[in-house]
Amino acid sequence: MSNLFADLPNALPEELVSVLVENGGVRIERIVSNGQNSPEGFWYDQAEAEWVVVLQGEALLQFEDQPSVRMKPGDFIDIPAHQKHRVEWTVPDQPTVWLAVFYGAPIRSA
């Protein structure tokens, strides 16, 4: 058994991504941010849907052509595939812990 809040670094040059489960159609990740945000003008544009929850800290999630969303502990959102989004801001004075479940990737033909 492991704990999502264990081994939280207090300073990080970039986000820390730990893959907890990877199994065909699903990937579960813990992501730790320490005040990081996405580069200006960068958008995530993913082939998978992403269900994501903030478990600690706080973040501002920006969407293309949609209002930004401020996320506090327990807040979750389901981001459809190819919904462009970026992390506008995470709280600088403590680690923000995200849990993300990626799913529904298109089946690749051989």
Place this chain on the structure above:
Amino acid sequence: MSNLFADLPNALPEELVSVLVENGGVRIERIVSNGQNSPEGFWYDQAEAEWVVVLQGEALLQFEDQPSVRMKPGDFIDIPAHQKHRVEWTVPDQPTVWLAVFYGAPIRSA
């Protein structure tokens, strides 16, 4: 956007299961226990694997032929398909909030 800790009932006749995502190969559920446990002698025996984390409260998870596991907030465990398990105990004085991701179900033939 919704919150995993919203609308937590303080007394429940049985566990409260909310399906947050259901999409082919994956199902994400919030489960709220209020001191419930699995009936004596009952085992979950699932065709899917289950990744599960306790986010609030406390629980004791029992496995067939394996030591029980006490789970506190942030503790997570990945239960393989058909690993028999049951909830031995949840803390009685507050809601225990679980987040469960079911995945890897066998593909059913038509």
